[in-house]
Amino acid sequence: MDVSVHHPDELTVADRAAWTALQSAAQPGGRPQMANPFLSPEFTLAVGRCKRGVRVAVVREKGPSGEPVAFFPYQRYPAGLGRAVAFGMSDCQGLVHRPGFQWDADELLAACGLTLWEFDHLTVGQHPFEQSATGSFASPVIDVAEGWDAYLARLRAKSPTFTGTTLAKERKLGRHHTDVRYVHDERDPAVLRTLMEWKSAQYHRTGLADRFARPWITQLVQQLFQTRSEPFAGILSVLYADGRPIAAHFGLRTERVLAVWFPAYDPAFAKYSPGLIHMMHMVQAAARDGIAYLDLGRGDSRYKDSFKTDELRVSEGVVSRRHPVALVLGKSHAPVRALADVVSSHAEVLGRANRLLRSVGMPRGPGKTP
Structure with a gap:
C-alpha cells in the first residue's frame, strides 16, 4: 500500500x-x-x-x-x-x-x-x-428514505399507542402554552449552551459521567456547531414553548445521514414528553431535507425502540x-x-x-x- x-x-x-x-x-x-x-x-x-x-x-x-x-x-x-x-x-x-x-x-x-x-x-x-x-x-436507525408520511404510517402500525399518545401530548402542550414551534436548524449559541446544561443535569440525575465536564468535549461540540461545508453540518434543533426552549438536540449530518447525538429537554415540561415531541418534528424535518436515515447510535433506550425502523450493526x-x-x-x-x-x-x-x-x-x- x-x-x-x-x-x-x-x-x-x-x-x-x-x-x-x-x-x-x-x-x-x-x-x-x-x-x-x-x-x-x-x-x-x-x-x-x-x-x-x-x-x-x-x-x-x-x-x-x-x-x-x-x-x-x-x-x-x-x-x-x-x-x-x-x-x-x-x-x-x-x-x-x-x-x-x-x-x-x-x-x-x-x-x-x-x-x-x-x-x-x-x-x-x-x-x-x-x-x-x-x-x-x-445500532438502531429510523429509515425515512420514502418520506415522512410513509414513516408515520409505519410508526402508527408498529406502535399505535405510543404514536397516538405522543401526538396527543403535543396538542395538550399547545393548549396550555403559547408559541409552540419547532426550529430545525437553530443558530443561537446560547441555546446550545442550554442544551449542554440540560444534558449535564441528566447525566448527574442518572448517575452517568458528565461528558460536558470534560473541556475538550464542550470545545468539540461548539466547534462542530460552527462547522458548515458541503454536505457536512452540525445541526441544533429546538422545540420552543412560551418563547423559550423546552427540548433540543445537537447532532451531525451528511448528505443522507443524520447522526442523533445529544438530545435533552427541560424537566419542568416532563409531563408533556417534550423530547418525544421534538423527535417527531426532527424526523419529519430530516425527511423533508432528503435524509435517508437517522442513526440513533448503539445502546438500548425506550425512545429508540419506539422510533426505530431497523438496526445496523x-x-x-x-x-x-x-x-x-x-x-x-x-x-x-x-x-x-x-x-x-x-x-x-x-x-x-x-x-x-x-x-x-x-x-x-x-x-x-x-x-x-x-
Whole structure:
C-alpha cells in the first residue's frame, strides 16, 4: 500500500474532497454506514483541533495518478497504541474506502506507526478489522428514505399507542402554552449552551459521567456547531414553548445521514414528553431535507425502540500487529488507555517500543503526540 500519514490540518483541499466523494458514493452504493457524519473529514478535523495525537492515513493508488482510495482516521497514544478518533464519543468508526478496496490490517497499522488499534463502533464491511472484534451490537436507525408520511404510517402500525399518545401530548402542550414551534436548524449559541446544561443535569440525575465536564468535549461540540461545508453540518434543533426552549438536540449530518447525538429537554415540561415531541418534528424535518436515515447510535433506550425502523450493526475490539510490544501487552484485551499506562510504567518496554516504532517510521505532522 502507498500510505502517507498526516495531521488532519495537513490534508489538502483535494484530499478532503476525495474523502467526501467516497462518502457520497457509499449510500447509493449499498454501504450506508460509510456515509455517517462521524466518518467525515470535518469530524476528524474538529477532533484534531481539540485533542492531540489525531492522525489520518491516506492510502493512494500506485502509479502516476496517486488518487486516494482510502482514509483511515485514528488517535495515537504513547508506544504506538491507537484508538478510533474521539473513542467513546463517535458512533461510527473505520476506514473510508473505495468499493472493493482490500487492505492488510498489519500493513496499515505498521504504516501508521501503531502496534494496535481499539474500536467500539466499527462499521460493517471492515473485514480486516472485524476479524478482531470481540462483540457486535445493534445500532438502531429510523429509515425515512420514502418520506415522512410513509414513516408515520409505519410508526402508527408498529406502535399505535405510543404514536397516538405522543401526538396527543403535543396538542395538550399547545393548549396550555403559547408559541409552540419547532426550529430545525437553530443558530443561537446560547441555546446550545442550554442544551449542554440540560444534558449535564441528566447525566448527574442518572448517575452517568458528565461528558460536558470534560473541556475538550464542550470545545468539540461548539466547534462542530460552527462547522458548515458541503454536505457536512452540525445541526441544533429546538422545540420552543412560551418563547423559550423546552427540548433540543445537537447532532451531525451528511448528505443522507443524520447522526442523533445529544438530545435533552427541560424537566419542568416532563409531563408533556417534550423530547418525544421534538423527535417527531426532527424526523419529519430530516425527511423533508432528503435524509435517508437517522442513526440513533448503539445502546438500548425506550425512545429508540419506539422510533426505530431497523438496526445496523457495529462492533468493538482491538486489532493488533505481529509486533513485540503487542506480544508483551497483548492478549489481555485491556482497554488501550490501560495498556498505555502499563507500557509507560515499564521503561524497558517503552524504550523498546519507541526504538521499534522509529525503525518502521513515525507519522509526519506538527508536534509530538502525548
